[in-house]
Amino acid sequence: MGFTGQCRCGQVHLQLQCDAPGPLYACHCLNCQRWSGSAFALHMLCPAEAITVSGSMLTYSHATDGRTSTQYACGTCFTRLFNETDAAPGMRVLRASVLHGADRLPPLAHIWVKRKQPWITLPETVPQWPESPTPEDFAIAISQQLRTTSL
Template sequence: MIAGGCRCGAVRYTIAGDDLPLSYACHCHVCQRWTGSAFSQSVIVAEGTLTVDGPLVVYDQVTEDRVSTQRVCATCHARIYNTNTRRPGCAVVRAGTLDRSEELACVAHIFTAYRQRWVAIPEGVPNWPEAPDFEVFGRVLAGQTALR
């Protein structure tokens, strides 16, 4: 099991599996504003593998093409994960909430057109200036190196 939680400890979760998922960095302005930083780092897991205990505040962020359902700790307001109507069955977990986040491999960068100019994308790491093709992106996050 992979474990994680919020900063105050009120919310804890587990992800079924033994290996840490591969992570990615999103450099869009929405993620920059969400984190108050240069990017957000996340992992995508099957929603059914995620078990959450503790008080969550759940709300929908509605845009013209999707609904992103956000889950944050009701006590400390740390963002834990979200789901999205464009990708049913997937949960986007905030990488920094994982207990072993320092062990994560960041294997892709998206929305790099909006990245802070001091952020250098490592050579050879797949990256997209805007939203990636989800099928190709999914292969990268699954550890399949080919971007064909």
């Protein structure tokens, strides 16, 4: 099974080869707000090899708190597609909104909620953290959420 997506202008296409989409979460940090120009960004964790891209991309690398993140965007319309970070080797953080049918994928968690816009109300049943959770806490919460939503 796979998922497809594209940038805004259609010059870059991607294919996500997986049986099910990875965990989708909303990040409310200031960086995501600024990158997206919105209140939060929707992300999906994926193994790097699961994403195939065609089209011309630009990259931008930056360091924060001792970690380096490389952003990948369309070279024409500058739509951010995914990033790689040395905090999660072998993984890509896909911008879930570029996927066709993304509107059917609700966030399973919210991170950096201490920075969320005050007019946003989050469902109490969805895990949330004031900042970034540990990978272990995130994995536990997501697996519990997946069990709950698939019942």
